[in-house]
Amino acid sequence: MNRSMTGQYVQKDSVLHKMDARAKLLCFILLLVVMLKAKTVFSYGLAAVTLVAVCALSKLSFSALTSTLSRMTTFLIVIFLMNALFFSTQEAIWKWGIFTLSREGIVQGLHVVAHVVLVLVLSNLLTCTTTPIELTTALEVLLKPLKVFRIPVEMIALVLSVALSFIPTLLQEADTIRKAQIARGARFESRNLIEKARSFLPLILPIFLCAFRRADELSLAMEARGYRGAAKRTKKAKIPLKKSDLLALGICSCICAVQFFL
Amino acid sequence: MIQAQNVGFAYETDEGLRRVLHEVTLSIQSGEMIAVLGQNGCGKSTFARLCNALLPMQEGKLTVAGFDTSDKKMTFELRRVCGMVFQNPDNQFVSSVVQEEVAFGPENYEVPRQDIGAIVKAALHQVALDGFEHRAPYTLSGGQKQRLAIAGVLALSPKVIIFDEATAMLDPMCRREVLAMMKKLQAQGHTIVMITHYVEEAVLADRVALMQDGKILAFGTAREILCDKEKMDAAKLLMPHAARVYYDLLAEGITLPMCPLTEEELLEAICRFN
Ligand SMILES: Nc1ncnc2c1ncn2[C@@H]1O[C@H](COP(=O)(O)OP(=O)(O)OP(=O)(O)O)[C@@H](O)[C@H]1O
Numbered sequence: 147m148n149r150s151m152t153g154q155y156v157q158k159d160s161v162l163h164k165m166d167a168r169a170k171l172l173c174f175i176l177l178l179v180v181m182l183k184a185k186t187v188f189s190y191g192l193a194a195v196t197l198v199a200v201c202a203l204s205k206l207s208f209s210a211l212t213s214t215l216s217r218m219t220t221f222l223i224v225i226f227l228m229n230a231l232f233f234s235t236q237e238a239i240w241k242w243g244i245f246t247l248s249r250e251g252i253v254q255g256l257h258v259v260a261h262v263v264l265v266l267v268l269s270n271l272l273t274c275t276t277t278p279i280e281l282t283t284a285l286e287v288l289l290k291p292l293k294v295f296r297i298p299v300e301m302i303a304l305v306l307s308v309a310l311s312f313i314p315t316l317l318q319e320a321d322t323i324r325k326a327q328i329a330r331g332a333r334f335e336s337r338n339l340i341e342k343a344r345s346f347l348p349l350i351l352p353i354f355l356c357a358f359r360r361a362d363e364l365s366l367a368m369e370a371r372g373y374r375g376a377a378k379r380t381k382k383a384k385i386p387l388k389k390s391d392l393l394a395l396g397i398c399s400c401i402c403a404v405q406f407f408l
Numbered sequence: 409m410i411q412a413q414n415v416g417f418a419y420e421t422d423e424g425l426r427r428v429l430h431e432v433t434l435s436i437q438s439g440e441m442i443a444v445l446g447q448n449g450c451g452k453s454t455f456a457r458l459c460n461a462l463l464p465m466q467e468g469k470l471t472v473a474g475f476d477t478s479d480k481k482m483t484f485e486l487r488r489v490c491g492m493v494f495q496n497p498d499n500q501f502v503s504s505v506v507q508e509e510v511a512f513g514p515e516n517y518e519v520p521r522q523d524i525g526a527i528v529k530a531a532l533h534q535v536a537l538d539g540f541e542h543r544a545p546y547t548l549s550g551g552q553k554q555r556l557a558i559a560g561v562l563a564l565s566p567k568v569i570i571f572d573e574a575t576a577m578l579d580p581m582c583r584r585e586v587l588a589m590m591k592k593l594q595a596q597g598h599t600i601v602m603i604t605h606y607v608e609e610a611v612l613a614d615r616v617a618l619m620q621d622g623k624i625l626a627f628g629t630a631r632e633i634l635c636d637k638e639k640m641d642a643a644k645l646l647m648p649h650a651a652r653v654y655y656d657l658l659a660e661g662i663t664l665p666m667c668p669l670t671e672e673e674l675l676e677a678i679c680r681f682n
């Protein structure tokens with residue numbers, strides 16, 4: 147792996163890192179609403195100020211916060227153009243074939259891009275300040291009410307955590323296979339997009355095979371250690387929320403409520 | 409501790425049944441370190457999986473620590489007393505944090521939450537991984553990963569631990585680390601079954617079961633088996649290096665006083681010869 151993964155946990159000593167993952171996840175959902183509800187100048191202002199404040203609390207570097215964004219510039223441009231050029235309206239500024247450029251289209255495109263940017267930075271904040279294990283544990287707790295509908299919440303959480311532990315191995319494996327393919331003349335470094343895409347195809351099958359083999363061995367290893375279903379296990383410890391977590395939840399709820407009136 | 413009576417096993421494949429174990433009969437005492445030695449594909453892993461009830465019994469009788477492996481009701485209890493460490497360290501971890509990984513076994517046995525912390529700490533201490541609690545398993549070295557896998561098994565305090573080629577993917581240094589760990593566990597009273605195709609590792613065992621095509625060719629002390637040219641040839645395995653030197657010298661007409669297993673013994677034998 148030559149690049150570090152974006153949106154991965156970064157160890158720091160900040161309020162956000164210390165916050166209970168359950169509370170953090172709930173706050174995340176509330177702030178997600180704040181970001182997506184932004185429409186007017188004021189509401190965008192509120193969303194932006196909130197986001198900047200949370201970023202400051204996280205003590206993360208600017209590059210860590212925006213790494214996902216810089217990786218997705220092409221994607222952002224594409225969604226902007228899609229919205230700007232395909233917005234159906236009478237008052238076109240410019241027309242060519244199926245493309246119609248209009249004021250409303252541009253505004254719409256800007257809105258979508260702004261929302262995506264806000265959400266990306268916010269999600270990045272969550273994953274950079276919370277370890278995957280904290281996140282899955284929190285998810286398990288928050289999804290618990292779904293057990294009423296016979297949804298196997300513990301199993302979903304376990305599957306998630308196993309999948310998470312698998313990702314680094316799979317990436318390493320992918321890298322090994324990639325190097326082996328380069329040695330045999332594959333052209334991953336090619337600038338030609340189609341050629342590049344085609345060179346990735348031979349990677350997919352070996353990676354799948356690796357995943358299946360691993361799943362096979364892993365299920366044996368789990369059974370050997372007495373696994374017999376996620377429900378029959380020691381329950382997770384119940385840790386009450388701290389005052390600071392409740393405070394954060396309160397503040398986020400207020401911001402969310404205010405956003406509905408702006 | 410492990411009693412096998414005429415154990416047989418066949419896998420179902422597309423081309424019909426495929427017999428991989430024939431009338432395996434073995435008796436392993438408590439506190440022993442046994443090596444099951446054989447070529448690739450001779451059925452070692454199949455036997456190990458039967459011991460842990462990861463595969464269903466088909467023929468014969470196999471008891472492990474007093475549990476009949478064909479008794480489906482006791483499978484869960486059996487797996488607690490008979491732990492297993494697998495070959496590929498990357499494919500046996502369920503968690504992305506070391507301490508959660510060790511806690512996986514006890515959690516399956518519904519050990520009360522307040523006891524798990526101490527169990528995890530003790531298990532990590534036993535494999536000399538203190539202070540690694542919050543690390544991600546994939547950031548560990550190969551030897552450390554296998555020691556973590558051992559800790560995961562130790563957390564259930566098993567009587568028997570089966571190592572299914574647990575050193576096969578490690579470099580020589582890490583391999584020595586894991587082998588030393590096996591010896592230490594034996595000294596602490598665990599029964600160790602080491603499955604391997606490295607003759608040099610089998611030397612460490614008290615007794616060696618030599619396997620070939622799903623049959624036990626011979627079962628005896630490491631010296632009896634590994635220095636027996638005929639049996640080793642029959643199993644298509646090379647003898648340990650020192651023993652090969654002994655036989656080479658024999659061919660030259662030089663008879664050393666004993667057949668050595670290790671380089672040290674070879675040195676001693678040569679010194680005594682003069
Ligand atoms: N699930 C299966 N289905 C069909 N055949 C199998 C299966 N697993 C193993 N075999 C076959 O059974 C034979 C014995 O396999 P086993 O894994 O027990 O050998 P082994 O001695 O552990 O070999 P190795 O040293 O490679 O681990 C092999 O020939 C193998 O191809």
Ligand SMILES: [Mg+2]
Pocket residue numbers: 452453454572573
């Ligand atoms: Mg095997």
